[in-house]
Amino acid sequence: MFERLFPRRKPEPKQLPQPNAQLALGALLVRVAFADKNYRATEIGQIDRILGQTFDLKPIEAAKLRATCEALERDAHDTPTFAKILREEVDYAHRLALGEAMWSVALADGHRHEQEEIQLLAIETALGLTDTDIEMLRTKATGTL
Template identity: 40%
Template sequence: MLTRLLDRLRGVPPDRPLPQADARHLLGTLMIRVAQADATLRVEELREMDRLLGAMFGLGPVEAARLRAESERLAQTLPATAELGPMLRAALPPAHRADLRAALRRVAEADGDWDPREAQVIEAVSTLLHPRP
């Protein structure tokens, strides 16, 4: 208890458990990875992610921002995007997979700059969701 109090006084954030890699957080993670593919994460992209996550999952602005922030933390611990195929296919029903590509593209375009590195991530995700036999 004393340690927690001292950490608070020093400004050390409390350890929070990582969220579960469910469909919502995986989608948020993919959005983060697309936005970061060009080595920047712009406020316009963050706003678009919050808007999309809110619309897709019926969340208010605060809940959508929280989901995005949790997804950011999760993105740092999950394997590379190319290795997420089985997790994505298990978590995302086929009906939602078609909308995912469009949502990722909207995140990539949110800052007004279409970067080929963002397009590569979107293509990789599409391939993971729809593997060829």
């Protein structure tokens, strides 16, 4: 009865920040972890470590950044848009290191998942990595030829 008299207002949606290299990287790391539809604590921890080390953040700051990146990944841009930001702001050697970091997220749960590898290939390609470097990253991460 009171619901009809005093309907609840939906909260205003939070404005997402404009993505920069930091947010684009975090969103892509989250995208890799979500690719298999199973977002595990080990993957979350790995994302936090990568963000903390890459941007010299304390654990709480890295977790807050990851939370923002989760919202951005869910509600915002597509992979090519995030990758374009990184291509424009990060040199090739560092983009190669980002590819390695993404593999560490994909394998953080101890399993290889086809969906994650497909997502990784799309991201690595969008980052402008060469086929040779993409193969080298896969081989290095998985230990397979």
